Structures are given as structure tokens and as C-alpha cells.
Amino acid sequence: MYTHTDGPHDLRHHGDAEIRDSGALLTDLAVNVRTGTPPEWLRECIAGSLRSLAAYPDGRAARGAVAARHGVAAERVLLTAGAAEAFVLLARALPVRHPLVVHPQFTEPEAALRDAGHTVDRLLLREEQGFRLDPDSVPEEADLVVVGNPTNPTSVLHPAADVAALARPGRVLVVDEAFMDSVPDEAESLAERTDVPGLVVLRSLTKTWGLAGLRIGYVLADPELIRTLERAQPLWPVSTPALAAAEACMTPAALKEAEQAARQIAVERAHLLAGLSEFDEVRVVATAEASFVLAHVREGARVRERLRLLGFAVRRGDTFPGLGPDWLRIAVRDRVTTNRFLQALDQALAMVCG
Template identity: 80%
Template sequence: MRTEGHDLRHHGDAEVRDDGSALVDLAVNVRADTPPPWLRERIAASLGSLAAYPDGRAARAVVAARHGLPVERVLLTAGAAEAFVLLARALKVRQPVVVHPQFTEPEAALRDAGHTVDRVLLREEDGFRLDPAAVPEEADLVVVGNPTNPTSVLHPAASLVQLARPGRTLVVDEAFMDAVPGEREALAGRTDVPGLVVLRSLTKTWGLAGLRIGYVLADPETITELERAQPLWPVSTPALAAAEACVEPRALAEAGHAAHRIAADRAHLVAGLREFAARGVRVAEPAEGPFVLVRLPEAAAVRRRLRELGFAVRRGDTFPGLDERWLRLAVRDRGTVDAFLTALDRALTAR
């Protein structure tokens, strides 16, 4: 789907398809050392139950408990992407607004459902930070990511709460929030914000993109509307097993440690990228997600050269609000980052 030159259905996995097995993947925002053995074992153990239809009650209950919510406020989905489709189809909205640059699937889903979508474009000169006053007062659905893909901006929870008002649905995509140490600025679990809908994904931190598991947190009336739009048995038995496992105390502790490790690796990556400032490389800062957004001259040519050198990175020009000067880089371990920075040096020289 293209709107005004932006391919809303282009995602990072497109950078590593076909010959991608030979590439070091900095294009997809899934943690590289996942899923861990204990999670694979839990998923494998569920395969003996495949003859029965999936029963999501237990997984729904533990997800609710993880956020201190009643089960009526939780809906399990086949990844956060399904949740965007359900919201677009089930909610009766007239003036939806998507805050960009951000993950493009919410707008694509809204357009597929027949909605006319307005955009609020955040500006580089403002650090891609949200000014709540920029969102039109008449908007009855607002979608924003936190931390935002691809800018890696973590918006203050207080700023997001300012967007809420009676008669408006406020959708906050927290797919990457568990990669933020302490999940600071999270709204998941809040019940005092009118119209709040929070989306969470378990695919990024746990390496489960091929399994598809996520969930929605919202008021019971909204959950009921979304559930009506779902097909029967939307989440598979292995995905339900993964959902239960990933919100257990041991898993939450492991995710917390991973978030601190990602922050350290990201700082290493950003410091390395700053060394190329004299050659036109600029990092959007401060970065708070498991990825960074970088602007550089002739980014398309550099991306192709990096591919020849064995590294896949995400083009930025498919995100509304960005153009061909931008690339998104997933955070990886220090050894991988150092090898990438060496390749980037060569790619900039070859440019």
C-alpha cells in the first residue's frame, strides 16, 4: 500500500528475505538471542495438545495478573498487527489520526477498513517529540507508539495522557516497552485514562515473530467490541503457551536484564555512529528503544553497499515524515556493532 510515496506495507523483514540468510540482520527489531531454550521447551511441550481447540483462558488470566488488571480488560491477539486490524474494523470512528513517523501498519489497517486517515508529522528539529497540542481536537482515534518505531523516542506518559479525553480512543503501541529499563513511561495497567487502549507484543523481546502473540489492554466495552471482530480461536495453542511463559516472574526478570543490556549496547552503537559526524552521519537522540534512527547523505547507496558487505539495515523512506536520507538500525551485541561500524566506514568511503 502506497500513500504519497510511502510504502506502508514495507517492513524490516523485506530486507532479509531470499538471500538474507547470508546477511547480518540489523533490519528487524527482534532480539537476536531469542527465543531462549527454556521458552522453546515450553512451546514444544504444548504440541501434544494440538488436537484440541486452543483455550486462552489461562493465558489471558496470567497476562491480566501481570498488569494488575481484571481479565475483562485483556484480549490476546495474533501479534500486535492483528490488534490494529481489529481496531480499524470494530471501532466506529470518524476522524482517526496517526502520529508519524511510526510503525505504518496502524494507518494501513485503517485505510484498508475504509477510513480516511489524518497524519500528525513530528519534526526532526523537535527531536521527533510529541506536542499534544499538535493533535486535532476533533480526532476521535489517535494512534501513537511509545517508544516509537523508528525514531526510538520515548514520550513522557504525562504527554500521552494529555491526548485522552471523553469520546476519543487513544491507542498507545507499547510493542517495545519491555526493552526500556523499568518500563518507565508505560501506560499498561492504567485504568484512570479515558479511552486508553494499550497494545503489547511478545514477539520482539522473545524472538517469536513467527509465532504471533500479543495482547490488548483496554476497558471491558472496547475489549468486547474487538473480540467480536476476531475469528474463532485466533491465537494458537503454542502461542498461548508462550504468552503464559513470557509473563511469569522468571521471564519478566530476564526481560529486565535484557533491557539493561540493550541500553548498554545501544549506547555503544550511538557512540560509534557519532564518530562519523564529520561525514554527515546524524543519530536521532536520545534513543530509548532497541533500535536507532540515523540520517546520512546518500543513504540508499550506503544501504546497498552495506548489503554487499554483509549487513542488512532498514530503509527509512517508507515511514511518513521521513525520506531517503534515513536508515533504522537494530541494536545488536558489541561484537556485531563493531563489525557493522567497520562496514559502515567502508560504505561511506565507497560512496
């Protein structure tokens, strides 16, 4: 469904709010950062970079490493203070007139566009269609389109061909691939495509490597657009430790580790989905492909609060346009943690719906 911006959604609400200042020790299923990260080798790399803090950051090596990892020229890469900074740069630097955000998805792109003074339209994907993208549903006048792949919070992985079909002359197509490295073989990624007009791919190192506090991500796009975004950045926007982390995460050994993690996530996600399917009160988006799943739960808001009392934090869904309070996003964890959660969910449902 195509709509103009409306609805009282808190676009600035993020998963960390579910555990921040909670006053209780909660098992975190609200934030999608992989547990047990960053790994020891990455912590040592970051720590070693502290010896260079007297010098201004030099991003050339990290930029080259990202370019080599994706097989593109360095001029097509922009390093950013997390993928979130890229949304702000796009909103402020591009003279677009009809931006459209495909929802439900990460809300920061729309928030950044609105903060920059843009009127934002929404395309709301529907559960009955599996929250899947129909390229023909995007109006021709949209000159900036933002879509997540795989999408947060639905965990749906759209076919690369469908996403690329959104491209048009005169349109900027922004594809948020923050969770693509949680997909085995990064299936359906557009990161290495240079033949799609107006394509902008955003990547984050936050989720797989546990670097939310370091703020490091990057943009892949046409060199002219990269230069436009770079001019909108402040000087030295990415710190020396973040640059060291970016370079380290592009090595063959790191990419192999990320791939192994993605395959393990797929196994653990299947276990979580199977467990959730046992509850009559729960309906899941079964085509989940990322490190989280989306579930519709009877009396979801009350169940979420009861889960907190039982020691588990999950992400509320009502801050995502297109969803409501009965939707919950649940991070994929190891089997032991998932089993504990499923037991708590059983108790919560019995208390609320029994």
C-alpha cells in the same frame, strides 16, 4: 505538522523484507527481534504445548496471566495473533470518523485503517523537535489517535503524561507499546493505567522473546471495548503454542530476564550511538531508548545498498511517513557485531561519499 494522508509510502514494507530472498548471508540489523531468542526454556514450553493440539485453544490461563502481570482484571485483556492483528480489529470494529496516526511510526496502523475504508490524517513529528510529541498539536476532532511509545523507528520514548494528555471523552487513544519491554523498568508505560478514558495499549511478545513466527500479542483496554474487539475476531484466533508462550512470558522469572535484557540493550545502544557519532556523514536521534536507533546518513539509500554488499542489512527509512531515503534504522546488537557494522559503514561511506 498536521496533514491529510498523502505521499507514496509503502506502508506494507517491513524490516524482514531487507533480508528475505536476498540470496546472500547478511547480518540482520533491519529486524528488531532480539538475537539468541527464543530462549531454550521458552522453546521447550512451546514444544510441550504440541501435545495438546487435538483440543481447541483455551486462552483463559494465558489471559489471566497477562492480567495478573499488569495488575488489571482479565476482562481488560484481549489476546491477539500478534499486535498487528489488533490494528486490524480496531480499524474494522470501531465506528470512528476522524482517525489520526502520529508519524513517523510503525505503518501497519494506518494501512489497516485505510484498508477498512477510513480516511486517515497524519501528525508528522519533526527532527528539529527531536521527533517528540506535543499533545497540543493533535486536533480536537480526532476521535482515534495512534501513537507508538517508544516509537518505531525513531526510538523516542514519550513521557507518559504527554501521551495520556491526548485522551478525551469520545476519543480512542491507541498506544503501541510493542517495544516497551526493551526499556528498563518499562518507564513511561501506560499499560497498568485504568483511569485514562478511551485508552487502548497494545503489547507484543515478538521482539524480546523472538516469537515473530508464532504471532502473539495482546490488548489492554476498557472491558466494553475489549468485548467489541473480541466480537470482531474469528473463533480461536490464538493458537495453543502461542497461548503457552504468552503464559510462560508472564512469570516472574521471565519478567526478570526481560528486564536484564532491556538493561543490556541500553548498554549496547550507547556503544552504537557513540560509534555512529564519529561519522561526519551521520546524524542520529540521540535520545533513542528502544532496541534500535534512527540515523540520517548522507546518501543513505546508496550507503544502504553498499552495506548489503559488505554483508549488513539495515532498515530503509523512506517507507515511514515523515522520513526520506537518507534515513536508516539500525537494530542494537552485541558489541562485536556493532563494531563489525561500524567498520562496514566506514567503508560504505568512503565508497559513496569519499
